[in-house]
Amino acid sequence: MLDSHPEVACGSELRLVHVFANLWRNVRDTRGAVLEEYCGVSATELKSCFAAPLEEILDRYRLSQGKTRVAEKTPANVTVFPLLHELFPSSPLIHIIRDGRDVVASLQGMPWIDERNGRPMDIVNDVAAAAHTWVDCVRAGQSMRGIPGYANYYCEIRYEALIQEPASVLRGLLGFLGLPWSDSMLEFHRNPRIFGGTEESSARQVAMPLYRSAVGRWRRDLNAEQISAVMSVAGPLLAELGYGH
Amino acid sequence: MAISRAMESTLSALGGKSNVPIFLGGAYRSGLTLLRAILDSHPEIACPPDLAIAPTIALQWEQVNRVLGDNLALNYGTDRSGLRAAFAAPIRDILASAARTARKRFIADKSPANVFAFPQLRKLFPESPLVHVLRDGRDVAASLLALQWRDPRTGNLLPMCASIAGAGGHWKAAVMQAALANLPENGIFVIRYEQLVREPEAALTPLLHALGLQFEQGMLRFHAHARDYIELESCSLPLLLQPLDGSRIGRWKRDLSAAQQREWEREFGQLQSSLGYVLG
Numbered sequence: 131m132l133d134s135h136p137e138v139a140c141g142s143e144l145r146l147v148h149v150f151a152n153l154w155r156n157v158r159d160t161r162g163a164v165l166e167e168y169c170g171v172s173a174t175e176l177k178s179c180f181a182a183p184l185e186e187i188l189d190r191y192r193l194s195q196g197k198t199r200v201a202e203k204t205p206a207n208v209t210v211f212p213l214l215h216e217l218f219p220s221s222p223l224i225h226i227i228r229d230g231r232d233v234v235a236s237l238q239g240m241p242w243i244d245e246r247n248g249r250p251m252d253i254v255n256d257v258a259a260a261a262h263t264w265v266d267c268v269r270a271g272q273s274m275r276g277i278p279g280y281a282n283y284y285c286e287i288r289y290e291a292l293i294q295e296p297a298s299v300l301r302g303l304l305g306f307l308g309l310p311w312s313d314s315m316l317e318f319h320r321n322p323r324i325f326g327g328t329e330e331s332s333a334r335q336v337a338m339p340l341y342r343s344a345v346g347r348w349r350r351d352l353n354a355e356q357i358s359a360v361m362s363v364a365g366p367l368l369a370e371l372g373y374g375h
Numbered sequence: 376m377a378i379s380r381a382m383e384s385t386l387s388a389l390g391g392k393s394n395v396p397i398f399l400g401g402a403y404r405s406g407l408t409l410l411r412a413i414l415d416s417h418p419e420i421a422c423p424p425d426l427a428i429a430p431t432i433a434l435q436w437e438q439v440n441r442v443l444g445d446n447l448a449l450n451y452g453t454d455r456s457g458l459r460a461a462f463a464a465p466i467r468d469i470l471a472s473a474a475r476t477a478r479k480r481f482i483a484d485k486s487p488a489n490v491f492a493f494p495q496l497r498k499l500f501p502e503s504p505l506v507h508v509l510r511d512g513r514d515v516a517a518s519l520l521a522l523q524w525r526d527p528r529t530g531n532l533l534p535m536c537a538s539i540a541g542a543g544g545h546w547k548a549a550v551m552q553a554a555l556a557n558l559p560e561n562g563i564f565v566i567r568y569e570q571l572v573r574e575p576e577a578a579l580t581p582l583l584h585a586l587g588l589q590f591e592q593g594m595l596r597f598h599a600h601a602r603d604y605i606e607l608e609s610c611s612l613p614l615l616l617q618p619l620d621g622s623r624i625g626r627w628k629r630d631l632s633a634a635q636q637r638e639w640e641r642e643f644g645q646l647q648s649s650l651g652y653v654l655g
Contacts (some may be wrong), residue, residue: 142450146461149439153465157428168604169423171469172477179468183461191451245442 228289420648421477513627
């Protein structure tokens with residue numbers, strides 16, 4: 131949807147942003163004081179050393195698409211939102227939240243391999259592990275709410291609302307981003323670049339108009355035992371977010 | 376010290392390229408901190424205390440490069456060389472900033488762990504000199520076993536400080552890793568601790584010449600600056616406070632028991648002698 135806006139380039143997952151953010155955190159926490167005191171590398175300079183390569187890649191991509199803004203969508207970004215706010219203070223951070231039970235149902239059976247051991251990731255065949263990941267991601271994103279003035283650069287969107295009232299949700303999002311409305315966003319499935327991304331698990335879904343059948347899919351796709359396992363992990367957060375039975 | 380003709384030519388053209396960092400690595404207690412202090416006393420070379428940033432980033436690059444493959448080229452117009460450049464940038468920029476602060480033309484990054492990332496560092500920095508500091512493994516073990524380095528998570532002694540097997544395993548891993556990376560095209564300089572202490576000019580001249588620099592007598596007065604990083608290098612401080620001396624060469628004869636010496640010879644003797652260190 132964002133990539134279909136005439137001013138926004140939002141390509142497939144870069145998968146580098148959280149890597150650089152974590153490297154920066156590691157260096158800052160373990161060597162930041164030494165660098166500052168003995169090497170004259172200030173905290174600001176250190177941040178720039180890790181932010182600049184990402185800016186270069188993303189800006190080159192933006193220019194190649196002829197757009198004025200660039201958005202980077204990788205799920206793991208949410209785990210480092212507070213770090214990203216420090217590295218890119220003026221960047222808006224968008225957190226999309228979906229019913230955790232549907233997230234767990236969607237994850238089951240995904241052909242995702244853990245590169246460290248060559249085996250399927252826990253989250254694709256263990257509903258409790260998937261529920262834990264969902265809770266951790268939502269909590270990580272919502273930790274932004276503890277930062278003063280967070281509403282200026284952190285925004286939450288509900289997947290269900292985006293599906294059911296896309297125009298309304300997108301208008302709110304564009305207002306947050308300072309961008310004008312564009313009808314083309316609702317025609318995202320006609321975007322010829324939609325197939326430019328590789329190996330994205332949702333490529334097939336985003337090549338067709340919005341459909342609502344994935345909302346509440348957990349009722350069909352999870353059995354009673356799985357639902358119980360998910361609720362024991364995610365129940366409190368689901369309730370907090372207003373996802374009922 | 377063996378480097379290929381092509382590498383020699385590249386390195387001899389380095390003069391003035393302050394953005395080409397030098398990486399020093401090797402087993403702990405091999406004389407890296409001593410070499411750091413000596414190099415840092417050269418008017419053109421800055422060598423700050425152990426940062427351990429470069430190997431962390433270089434090893435992360437290798438993993439990302441393997442996992443992402445050519446996706447970045449396909450989707451972002453950033454090919455594998457662009458990915459290399461992205462990961463090299465923080466290392467290069469941090470070190471360049473440290474060189475500017477020190478007002479030196481060259482920067483040497485000293486970290487024992489660099490040796491475990493020499494192949495990756497070679498790919499990220501094709502023109503950088505890689506320096507392996509090698510020391511008699513028995514002296515490395517004697518030095519390690521006298522330390523009380525502990526795992527902060529468990530409070531237990533690190534394996535390398537707890538036994539001959541642990542100390543030798545660490546030394547062997549570092550030596551083997553350096554040997555694996557020491558292909559002619561990689562242009563790895565090997566500086567032996569024993570030669571550095573006894574004949575510092577001969578030990579350092581190949582590296583200095585490759586940088587277009589000369590050996591400076593002032594490098595031997597490193598001990599005048601020994602307290603610059605006193606809080607960070609306390610484990611090596613006695614060595615840094617005095618002029619070079621060879622009293623620590625062969626310390627294993629005093630510090631390792633007969634049983635420990637036998638164990639060493641049994642487990643690591645073959646590697647030890649293959650490096651030219653006489654057994655027994």
